[in-house]
Amino acid sequence: MTALGDLAQAGVSVWLDDLSRTRLRTGGLRRLVDTRDVVGVTTNPTIFDQAISTGDAYAAQLDELARSGADATAAVRALTTTDVGEACDQLRDVFEATDGRDGRVSIEVDPFLAHDATATLAQARELWAEIDRPNLMIKIPATEEGLAAIADATALGISVNVTLIFDVPRYRQVVDAWLTGLQRAQAAGRPLTAIQSVASFFVSRVDVEVNRRLERLAVPDDAGLRNTAALANARVAYQAFTDSLATDRWRALAAAGAQPQRPLWASTGVKDPLLPDTTYVTGLVAPDTVNTMPERTLEAVWEHGEVGAERIPDQMDTARATLDRLATAGIDFTDVALVLEREGVTKFTDAWRHLLDTVTQALEARA
Template sequence: MTNSPTAALSEAGVSIWLDDLSRERLVTGDLERLIAERNVVGVTTNPTIFAAALKSDTYHDHLHELAVAGADVDTAIFDITTDDVRAAADVFRPVYDRTGGVDGRVSIEVAPGLARDTAGTIAEAKALWAKVDRPNALIKIPATVEGLDAITAATAAGISVNITLIFSLDRYRDVIHAYFTGLEQANAAGIDLSTIHSVASFFVSRVDTEIDKRLTAIGTPEALALKSKAGVANARLAYQLFEEEFATERATALLDAGANRQRPLWASTGVKDPALPDTLYVTDLVAAGVVNTMPEKTLEATFDHGVVEGDTVTGAYADAGAVLDALGALGVDYDDVTLTLENEGVDKFIVSWGELIDSVRTALEAAR
């Protein structure tokens, strides 16, 4: 689809990933279709996605086999989700080969209950990496304070990592530095740095949802005029930070040693407010070398009527900074917003994981 908006987005340097995966997509050939027709070059998953996917009948035979084998719930979830990710990685392997390992990536997340457990996260990241056993996998680790050392340890072990649930600029800087430290340790251990890839998932729409709620409560014309501007502004400043950090002497030394840049990834790009353009978090965040992971609804909207006019990020840093400054002047506490969103993000994934556990337990018991 060489003349489509998704093709234009790809030409502008944005890697389009699908924020969804299911056994049904795998068995029907839907992923191959999206690669061919929608310029999709990767997939991300999370506990909510798997909880929804496991409701499909396509898992019946696999669950029956696990039940007969006497598998417990945790073992069954680990087996099913890694099987899906491995199969998707195989589908995307030609993309991985064609792009030199940059794209063709499929992400799988450590159990959300480990978000505050550094040692547990490291252990599960290594277990997932070994089980999927594909070079184009990415292991998702949340960007909690406890996750930072896990990011370093996984990177140092040669594991490619997708750092998720990033909301604040300060935490994003910490994530980049954790990646640098992991690369330095990997280099000292003799690991080929060119084999390690990473993305940093900066969440967008949830920032608007939380800040817009606070602006509505303030209710002044000045406050209401700032609604739905914070998410894009925050992400644009994240890209500025990315440019700055990867131009430092420390980064240059690692890149010269063969390391890859940790690319910014725009996550939470589905529009939550129906009054907003449904492609807002795509067309307003176009920049070279970023990933945009989209739910299918946003992907189809972009393909149908997205207007891609080149870079919409690097020339907008001053305006983005002015938005955050104006929010602060109104009393919107940026640090409180981003901490609230991090905690909510962890909690939501824990709830989804609980639903996944319940679904698999019920299916195993029925199969037995």
């Protein structure tokens, strides 16, 4: 048994935060499923930018798209949906073995739509119909505008991966939007058992931003606050998750077949070299959670990760005390979350813009 197996035994689903045509066509994804306990895949614009910008795995499809006269936007859509559809097919056996809980592959709506609920919902519906796999998830950002799209998509029976969550108050709004969508789906007669969702709570970026603020506030390192915010923040979010399962609203939906919206720990690659490279995995162990990891982090956990006996509920008092100490030191978590949300949207739009430029050049060269 490896640490990855220990995570699975503890109720943590291990997902891979990466996808590429090369990984799909060479059996790399199946290898991770068979040897690293991987049971799901997440993608984002940065991942696709890196995949399509390097190597020649996409050359044949780009040739076809150039001959057909496709523009860059249509070409990117075709390239990414092809990859996600193939990944869904390769994970279909996991999906069936887990009764739809895992075996999931996520694709994100255009990040330029992050503040347009109507356009986000429209594209979510298009991607859901185009890829047409039961184990697909559509990623919708947890912006204020995205909350309405999350509820609307869920009401239509679309499985949603809510992304870019950075603090507990916004997470509670996400849970409310998801429950609202389930209630509307139930009223429309849709089977709730088929609707799955995860809420992607970003981790390492929180430490990066808080560490920066601690430096500006001249809080000394020996205060013991550096690199403590992210885990504490995520652990308190898990308490909000368990609290939501204790409500009458959830119990009524669960009785009708609804499945919990599991917290998903995202951005789990360590940014600070002073931290152990498995920090954001082995520090967030609890039932009914997902941890999506870049391959480098996945391999680090497999090679030398250690999953101790403590689970998130055991660490809750310490987490709350840590957040209190950070607030006393001058850390405004509401502002931290707003800054990180804006940065997150910008990073994804920049990656998407770069991807469009890369594909434009490739199409022009072939034309």
